[in-house]
Amino acid sequence: MKIYKFGGASVKNASAVKNLAKIVNQFDDPLVIVVSAMGKTTRALEKLVEVYFNQESSVHNCIDEIYNSHMQIVEELFPEGHIAYNEIDAIFDELKSKLATNPSSTFNFEYDQIVSYGEIISTTIVNLYLNNFGILSEWVDIRKIIITDANYREARVDLEVSEKNAGAYFNNKDLNVFVTQGFLGATSNSHTTTLGLEGSDYTAALLASFLKAESVTVWKNVPGILNADPKWFDETEKLDKLNYRDAIELAFYGASVLHPKTIQPIKQKNIPLFVKSFLDPNTEGTIIGDFEYDKLIPSFIFKVDQVLINIHPENLSFIAEENLERIFSIMAKYGLRANLMQNTAVSFRICANNDATRVPGVINELSKFYHITIEDNLELITIRYYDQATIERVLVKKEVLLEQHNNKTVQMVVRKLD
Ligand code: ASP
Ligand code: MG
Numbered sequence: 001m002k003i004y005k006f007g008g009a010s011v012k013n014a015s016a017v018k019n020l021a022k023i024v025n026q027f028d029d030p031l032v033i034v035v036s037a038m039g040k041t042t043r044a045l046e047k048l049v050e051v052y053f054n055q056e057s058s059v060h061n062c063i064d065e066i067y068n069s070h071m072q073i074v075e076e077l078f079p080e081g082h083i084a085y086n087e088i089d090a091i092f093d094e095l096k097s098k099l100a101t102n103p104s105s106t107f108n109f110e111y112d113q114i115v116s117y118g119e120i121i122s123t124t125i126v127n128l129y130l131n132n133f134g135i136l137s138e139w140v141d142i143r144k145i146i147i148t149d150a151n152y153r154e155a156r157v158d159l160e161v162s163e164k165n166a167g168a169y170f171n172n173k174d175l176n177v178f179v180t181q182g183f184l185g186a187t188s189n190s191h192t193t194t195l196g197l198e199g200s201d202y203t204a205a206l207l208a209s210f211l212k213a214e215s216v217t218v219w220k221n222v223p224g225i226l227n228a229d230p231k232w233f234d235e236t237e238k239l240d241k242l243n244y245r246d247a248i249e250l251a252f253y254g255a256s257v258l259h260p261k262t263i264q265p266i267k268q269k270n271i272p273l274f275v276k277s278f279l280d281p282n283t284e285g286t287i288i289g290d291f292e293y294d295k296l297i298p299s300f301i302f303k304v305d306q307v308l309i310n311i312h313p314e315n316l317s318f319i320a321e322e323n324l325e326r327i328f329s330i331m332a333k334y335g336l337r338a339n340l341m342q343n344t345a346v347s348f349r350i351c352a353n354n355d356a357t358r359v360p361g362v363i364n365e366l367s368k369f370y371h372i373t374i375e376d377n378l379e380l381i382t383i384r385y386y387d388q389a390t391i392e393r394v395l396v397k398k399e400v401l402l403e404q405h406n407n408k409t410v411q412m413v414v415r416k417l418d
Contacts (some may be wrong), residue, residue, distance in 0.1 A: 001170070003216040005034040005182060005204035010219050010278045011122055012039030014076030019131045020126060021052045023219065023281050024177065032170070032211070033124050033137070034182045037118025038073065041066065042197070045115045053103050053110055063099060067092050070121055074390035077129050084128045091121055093259040096211040108152035109191070116192045120183035128178040137177035138399075143186035145169055146206065148193045154335075157206060168209035178256040180207075180283055201259040205273070206305060209265035216266060218258065219278040224286035225250070225257050234399045240284065243291040246384070247273075248410070254339070263288070298390045301382040307354040308401060308413055309363065312347045312371040313352070323348070323370075334358045339380050340411050342402055349402060351380055351413045362390055375401065381416050386410045 004024070011017055024031065037045070048062040070088060078084040095117050103110045127139040145165040148155035162185075170178065182200020185193045195202055203219060208216045225247075226236040240252075244267040250259040257275065266273055267289075276285035313323060327348060331338065336358040340351040352359065356378055366372050378401065380395050385408060398414040 001032065001211050001213045002029045003032050003034060003204045003208045003211075003213045005200055005218045006036065006126075006214065006278070007182075007200060007218070007220060008036045008039050008042065008186075008344045009221045011126060013033060014073045016185075016278075017073065017077060017126060017129050019278060020219075021130055021135065022228055023278060024130060024135060025133065026281065028176075029214075030176045030205060032140075032178045032180060032213075033126070034180055034200055034202040034207065035119065035123045037184050038070065038122045038125075041069075041118040041122070042115060044069075045118050046111070048099075049111045049114045050105075051411075052114065054105055055103070059099055061094075063096060063286050065282045070125070074125060077125065078132065082132070084125065087124055087128065088121060091117065091124060101315065106152070112152045112155075112192050112194045116181075116184050116194060119184055123179050123181050130177065130179065135177055136175065137179050138173070138175050140169070140178045140180040142182075142184050142203065143190070143192055145180075146185035146195075146203065147188055148185040148195070148397075149411075150187045150191065150193070152198045153194055154186075157185060157195070158188075159206075161188075162206065163210040166207060166265075170211055194261055195368065196259070196261075198256075198259045199261075201262040202265075205262045205265045207272075208271050209269050212269060213271055215272045215274060217276055217277055218273040219281075220257070221277065221279060222257075222275075223277045223280065223283060225255070227297055229256060229302065232302045233300060237297055239286050239296060241291050241293075242286060242288045243293070244288060244295070246296065247288045250299055250301065253384070253409070254303045254380075255299070255301050262375060276368045296385045298386055299384045300394065301384075303353065303382075304356045305349050306339065306376075306378040306380045306413060307359055308375040309350045309352065309366070310347055310373045311349070311366060311373070313369075314371055317346075326369065327366065330362055333365075336362050339340040340402065340404060340413060351378070351402065375415070377415070380411065382409060382411045 006020055010079045044066050051058045051062055074084050074088055127137055130137045147158045182203040183194055204216050224238045225240055228235050228236045244263050248263045251258045270290055272287055272289040274285050274287050336352050338350045338352055340350045383390055397417045399417055400412050400414050402413040406409045
């Protein structure tokens with residue numbers, strides 16, 4: 001068994017879905033295909049949840065737009081009268097009747113109930129298209145397999161139960177190709193949950209580990225894992241081989257190529273993960289596996305819109321354990337993750353994403369105990385396998401506010417000078 005993961009960009013329109021079918025057709029291994037919502041559907045559904053939750057009249061426009069964009073794809077993929085039309089209509093009818101009811105008071109719960117439709121719809125279209133193309137595949141509702149807690153929007157997977165479910169489901173089938181949703185799970189009471197944005201990679205890795213798959217392939221619109229995001233860098237190079245450790249570190253520091261939780265499940269079972277281009281499926285891509293090497297070319301990770309929170313105890317007391325405990329519990333309460341931290345004798349500094357839903361709450365609460373100052377509009381630059389020349393290269397016209405070195409990685413919080 002192999003696992004393929006197709007993200008939003010690889011199913012963004014009808015020709016992308018046709019391309020997916022060609023890739024699946026090219027190799028005839030038993031496959032579980034994990035699919036994300038089409039193109040920007042998740043973002044559109046997020047907007048829909050907001051207007052629904054606030055009971056705004058634009059709910060109708062929002063849902064019509066999402067319906068129309070999917071119907072256009074259906075029309076390009078299927079002849080008139082094909083069952084795909086009825087099936088997609090039925091899914092939208094279900095969503096619309098949900099929207100006609102009053103929302104509960106829990107935003108995150110409503111979010112998962114609605115945003116999950118993106119994957120339900122995309123997998124239905126992909127599965128029917130594969131069937132139409134002559135590939136006998138089965139649509140699998142992942143919510144019957146991946147069981148999570150009720151921490152909506154960031155649900156944690158019950159690995160033991162989910163592994164049992166996966167084995168029971170897939171190991172008793174003669175079929176070769178399965179199509180299922182990334183990003184989704186369900187509570188033990190069958191309420192839909194999601195695993196965190198960009199979570200489909202994680203789903204693919206979990207299934208690989210549960211089914212002891214031969215490999216995972218993540219199909220992307222880039223030739224593999226690059227040493228920098230082409231959005232910020234003109235000259236990028238592909239990394240041909242990465243070990244699990246480096247892949248985790250790069251994802252953790254914010255390289256957007258894989259979800260940070262992806263590597264751990266496959267590392268445990270030593271399952272290789274390929275990142276390959278869906279535009280050029282026969283080229284090598286990047287392989288992540290159990291490799292040993294001393295050094296790689298430098299990799300650069302940029303995070304923009306960072307905030308530096310400077311915490312000074314009022315009485316100049318040292319940043320002692322009680323203080324740290326309080327600071328971390330406030331951060332945990334608001335779900336604010338530190339991208340970088342540093343303490344001195346009398347201050348503690350945290351660099352984090354300037355997330356408007358988390359940072360103000362944290363600052364407000366910290367201000368009850370400490371003197372707080374803030375610097376924003378900052379960037380966090382991480383270089384793995386750095387050398388002095390690469391540091392100088394990224395610091396042109398930048399002021400460094402905070403930096404941390406270890407033997408393989410340097411991180412710098414910087415402000416752009418104009
Ligand atoms: N559709 C979800 C998102 O856009 C999950 C994923 O694509 O991995 O975040
Ligand atoms: Mg994605």
